[in-house]
Structure formats: C-alpha cells, structure tokens
Amino acid sequence: MVATQSPIDARKRPRQARSAATVEAIVEAAARVLEAGGLAAFNTNAVAEKAGVSVGSLYQYFPAKEALLAELIRRKRAELMTMIEREKAQARGRDLPSVLNGFIRAAVSHQLERPRLAGSLEYAEAMLPIDTETEALKRMIVAAVAEILSLHGIAKPETAARDLAALTRGMVDAAGLFGETDMSSLEPRVRRAVYGYLGIRK
Known part of the structure; x- marks a missing residue:
C-alpha cells in the first residue's frame, strides 16, 4: 500500500539555501496573513502573494493551507x-x-x-x-x-x-x-x- 501525503505535513523539506529561504518566506508570509486577517483571510493565494512567490512554488513545499497552519x-x-x-x-x-x-x-x-x-x-x-x-x-x-x-x-x-x-x-x-x-x-x-x-x- 502506498502511503498518502497528509494535508498537514510539508510536502518536502528544502535541501539548498535558496529553497530554505523560500520556505522561510512562505512561513513568515503565512504568519503575517493570519495576523492581518485571521483564519477567514487565510488561503494559499494570499500567502503566496505576501511571500512574493507563485502558488505553484508554495505547493512544492506545502500541499494545502492546513500544512502551513x-x-x-x-x-x-x-x-x-x-x-x-x-x-x-x-x-x-x-x-x-x-x-x-x-x-x-x-x-x-x-x-x-x-x-x-x-x-x-x-x-x-x-x-x-x-x-x-x-x-x-x-x-x-x-x-x-x-x-x-x-x-x-x-x-x-x-x-x-x-x-x-x-x-x-x-x-x-x-x-x-x-x-x-x-x-x-x-x-x-x-x-x-x-x-x-x-x-x-x-
């Protein structure tokens, strides 16, 4: 049986400094979106925009907003x-x-x-x-x-x-x-x- 990806777990961990910096930017952006608008305003599009990355880049590391939370x-x-x-x-x-x-x-x-x-x-x-x-x-x-x-x-x-x-x-x-x-x-x-x-x- 193939293990399924949990929606609350990161999809992958960064191995390079540039990737690590991207993840840190995404996580801090997630925190700032929550601080600004709470859970009602929290979604992957808002986080990606705040982090200055594409939604696709965000999904490389976090499969859903629950994983970010x-x-x-x-x-x-x-x-x-x-x-x-x-x-x-x-x-x-x-x-x-x-x-x-x-x-x-x-x-x-x-x-x-x-x-x-x-x-x-x-x-x-x-x-x-x-x-x-x-x-x-x-x-x-x-x-x-x-x-x-x-x-x-x-x-x-x-x-x-x-x-x-x-x-x-x-x-x-x-x-x-x-x-x-x-x-x-x-x-x-x-x-x-x-x-x-x-x-x-x-």
Whole structure:
C-alpha cells in the first residue's frame, strides 16, 4: 500500500539555501496573513502573494493551507519547549521562584509576543488532526515542571505540575482572548497565582 501525503505535513523539506529561504518566506508570509486577517483571510493565494512567490512554488513545499497552519503551530510549540528546556537546564543552583519565573515568562511570551498570530493558531489547533502532538507537548511541559518541583521538595510534583500548567495556560489564553498585549502586566499576575498555589511567599 502506498502511503498518502497528509494535508498537514510539508510536502518536502528544502535541501539548498535558496529553497530554505523560500520556505522561510512562505512561513513568515503565512504568519503575517493570519495576523492581518485571521483564519477567514487565510488561503494559499494570499500567502503566496505576501511571500512574493507563485502558488505553484508554495505547493512544492506545502500541499494545502492546513500544512502551513500545522507548520506554524509546530514552530511555535518548538520555540516554547526550547525556552522551557533552557530554563530547566539552568535550574540547579537557583531558587524555585527564579525557575518558575522563567517558565512563566516563556508561557506569556509564547502567547503575547505575536498575540494576533497566537490567537489564530489557537483556533487552528482545534481544526487540525494534531491531538496526539498536543498531548505529547502537554506531557513534556508537565514533565519539565515536575522535575523542577521535585528537585525543590514539592509534594506530589506531577500533580502540582499538571495543575500549574493548566492554571498558567488558562490565564495566558484568557489574556489573549481579551486582547491583552502587555507582558509586563500579565507576568506578575500569573506569578501571584502560581506562588499562591505552591504557598510561596515572595
């Protein structure tokens, strides 16, 4: 049986610098189209025009607009995990609030660095068949937080990590839904909630 191409996967990966530059231009154009008009304005013609390439060139790499959305989601998630893993790697020798602050900053930045893009991708996630990837991401985040909580002697670290991840995600998503763009306002509010859950006086 011949494997069929999934509409949410890139058709091919660039091997040369010129091709890689074309793909980057297409992906950034996709982000800008979403920021400007949301999902209602998002289609391959608009992305190709914004990127300055033909629709045929776009289709060489992405078989459908869903593949572009999936690529954007995967890149945003990879950026988030890179920030979380960096904080975890630097955790030893730091107090718990300092490490938690780094995790919170990563979560807030993930949502508010490009808030219109993040908002559109939130809706796109529900439309795409990426539930398995979503669950894997949640498990990785919880595992990273639980490891730090355990290191600092927090009881039931996995349960606490799940609760803190849900609490943070809820507050950050709500901020995005209501159009917040001020990271310096949201971060301290999330910190107060996280510290309160853990009984940290700071």
